[in-house]
Amino acid sequence: MAKLIVAEKPSVAMSYAKVLGATSRQDGYLEGNGYLVSWCVGHLVELAPPNVYDAKYVKWSIADLPILPQKWQYLVSASTKKQFGILQKLMNRPDVDSIVNSCDSGREGELIFRLVYQQAGCKKPVSRLWLSSMEENAIREGFAHLKPSTEYDALYNAALCRERADWMVGINASRLFSCLYGQPLAVGRVMTPVLAMTVVREAAIAAFTPEKFYTVDLELTSGCTASSCRIPEKSVAENLLKACRKEMVATIQRITRKEKSENPPPLYDLTTLQRDANRLLGYSAQQTLDYVQSLYEKKLTTYPRTDSCYITDDDEEMLEELTEELEGFLDITSTDVDEAVPRTRRTVNREKVTDHHAILPTRSMLQADLEALPKGEQNVLKLIIARTLMAVSTPFRYLETLLTTECAGEEFTAKGKEVLEEGWKAVERKVLADILNRKQELTALPNVAENECGILNAELKEGQTTPPKHFTEDLLLHAMETASADSMPEGVERQGIGTPATRAATIEKLVQKGFLERKGTKKTKVLLPTDKGKALITVMPEEIQSADMTADWEAKLLQIERSEMEPETFMTEIKEMISSLVTTTEAAKGANALMKNKIFGVCPNCGKPVVEREKGWFCENRECRFVLWKDNAFFKRLGKRLDSHVADKLLRDGRVRLKDCKSAKGKTYNATVLLGTEPDGRSKFSLEFEGGC
Incomplete structure (x- = not known):
């Protein structure tokens, strides 16, 4: 008899097969040593579209809403029918007596396997x-x-609840607002x-x-500069x-030194x-996820899609041994970590480890x-290695000095820091020097013995208050992670929007659908809502755009995961919300003008306007076949994406x-993509290589 191993990806299946001794390659699986090792390719089985439930749903109509299936139906993805057929055949082979679900160890991996298992009609025991x-x-x-x-x-x-809730909200809300405003939303x-x-x-920034505010800075003979508090009126500051400048002497009021x-x-x-990775290297959330997933599959790091920053007691000895071997990386020496015994206890918290512990380098990486x-x-x-070493190093200790002086009846202050023990900052310093080619500097105040200091120079400085920062992916991920934290009960975990595994994909979808765009330099890109994105939010009711409600749902999904809430209770709440949305929502006045497609450029084939839609940039001339598809095979082959910036340039x-x-x-190579058109008007691309290559 044989045991069937089902992995989530071919590359992972190959790793399993090597260990298990299943070395004979077959069509869509490997065999040997009593094992059959096969794989899914992502979601082989997916929820059926509305028209499978009723043919009338092919046409979008508010009268047919809400669409709330009583019995859920699934279909095999058209692009993966062959691999599903292979798995179905393997699962039902007479010599297969048991199956091992070896898909990714998380919520989505569990779903991927079970849907295939059920769709295949398999009843064999599973571990x-x-x-x-x-x-x-x-x-x-x-x-x-x-x-x-x-x-x-x-x-x-x-x-299941997550998948079905997303389907119901997406199908019903998208159809509702598309019908209300006469375009796909x-x-x-x-x-x-x-x-x-x-x-x-962006509204807050606008x-x-x-x-404006003003400060007076005094350059003192002691070697430091003391500043006044902010003064709103320029005349008062002058x-x-x-x-x-008349007195040219400052009296030392007090010197406060505090070890921190x-x-x-x-x-x-x-x-x-x-x-x-976004803040230091400019990588998008999806890029980082792709990189760390690849590192995991190459056996260089542990499981990436974790929401825990801790390890369990069982892992402590492993971490202690690992950190000793890691010091050779990034030129970290015992001097940098003050020859201290690793503080691994600080990283141990069994209660805060859910499915997987924190991301760590592996011994294989060495x-x-x-x-x-x-x-x-x-x-x-490098970031993961450095963070591992930082986490077990000694605290950073410094002496903070606050010098308070008085001149002309006003207080002036100067602050300084003096390093006492660099601790984990030694590792951080070396990582920053390696990745960013810059060093962190601390300013220490000179010792001041006299009661008075002469003033070498006094000058007026003008400043102004600054608006909130535009969202970078770093800041947006933080906002997603902490959304609704203030309004949630104390102790509730995962209050944020989405999960660590899905947040990157959410950002990418918003960019791909033309609701967000990235602007800025390679390392400091910001995420800005497009006119289309702003218009969509303008017409959305509060319950759909509420971070509190979405975060509440995520917390309830976690409760279901822990058997603390019945799935039926959650699904009933979702259905009630959708039914209420459909019956109470009306088109906002004047919104149609807001929702009008923005002209993006001129069609190179016929000269008519090109507008952006969900799947690409289309010529408005219905007789013209010109379109730039967002999901573009030519750009994919180059390892690139056809986004709004690229489309605009083309x-x-x-x-x-x-x-x-x-x-x-x-x-890797640099090249120029040239846009042309076929005789029938369709777009075509060619490459112009640099240096005549």
Whole structure:
């Protein structure tokens, strides 16, 4: 008899097969040593569209809403029918007596397997492989200690509720608002509140009125500069400046010295890694997820889609041994960490480890050729190594000095910091120097013995208050993670919008659908709502764009995952909200003008306007076949995406220069993409290589 192993991806299946001894390649699976090892390709089985329930749903009509299936139906994805057929045949083979769900160890991995298992009509016993590392030893250990599938029933229920809630909100809200405003509008349970955050932020920036303020700075003979408090009126500040220049002496009022410390940052979960990679390297959340997923599959890091920054007691010894071996990386020495015993206890908290512990480098990484990795993976791995060492280092200790002086009846202050023990900052300093080519400097105040200091110079400085910052992906991820935290009961976990595993995809969908756009330099891009995104939020009712409601749903999904809430209760709430939305929502007055498609450029084929829609940039001339598809095969082959910036350049100049395109062999090169048209009006692309290559 044989045991069937079902992985989520082919690359992961190959790793399992190698360990299990299934070395004979077949069509869509591997076989050997009593095992059959096959794989899914993402979601092989998906929820059926509305027209499968009733043919009338082909046409979008408010009269047919809400669409709330009583019995859910599923279909095999058209692009993956072959692999589903292979799995179905393997599951029902007479010699297969049991199956191991070896899909990713998380909510979506559980859903992917179970939908295939059910659609295949399989009834054979199932056990669960649950891994946090793809190292061979971890795989062997996992297969030696398989768990009953029933232990993950609650996880599956949460995944089902998430999938079905998203379907109901997306289908009903998208159809409702598309019909109300006469054009296709994509509305999502998570996507719309995130878009609303950016629109509200931009409105606050636009409404912000900067206010000027003034300070008087005194350059003292002691070697430091003391500043007054902010003064709103320029005339008052000028009078103070005159008085100080007249006296030219400052009296030392007090010197306060206080020893302070900063504990090391925790280990990385996915969101904090994505935030740091965006802030320090300019990587998008999706890029970072792709890099760390690849590192995981190469056995160089542990499971990436984790929401925990801690490890369990069982992992402490492993971490202590690992950190000793990691010091050679990034030139971290015992001097940098003050020869201290690693503080691994600070990283241990069993209660805060859910499905997986924090992201860590693996022992396999120590023997790997890291120079052979793509640059993005190298950089993300450096961050993970550095954070691991930082988390177990000593606190950063410093002496903070506050010098308070008086001149012309006003107080002036100067602050300084003096490092006492660099601790974890030594690691941070080296990482910043390596990645950003800059160092962090601290300013220490000189010792002041006299009661008075002479004033070498006094000058007036003008400043102004600053508006809220535009959202970078770092800041938006933080906003998503902490959304509704103030309004949720104390102790409730995962109050935020989405999960660590889905937040990157949410941002990408908003960009791809033309609701958000990235602007700025390579390392400091901001996310701005487009006119289309602003218009959508303008017409959305509060319950659809509310971060509180969406975060509340996410908290309830976590309760279902922990068997603390019945799935039926959650689904009833969703259905009631959707029914209320359909019956109470009317078109906002004057909104049709807001929702009108914005002209994006001129069609190179017929000269008519080109407008942006959900799937691409279309010529408004119905007789013309010109379109730039967002999901563009030509750009995918280059490892690039056809976004609004690229589309704008192509329509305006007929060409766009791209850096770091990828060849079929994985090498990078720079090239210019030229836009042309076929005789029938369809778009076509060609490449112009640099240097005549």
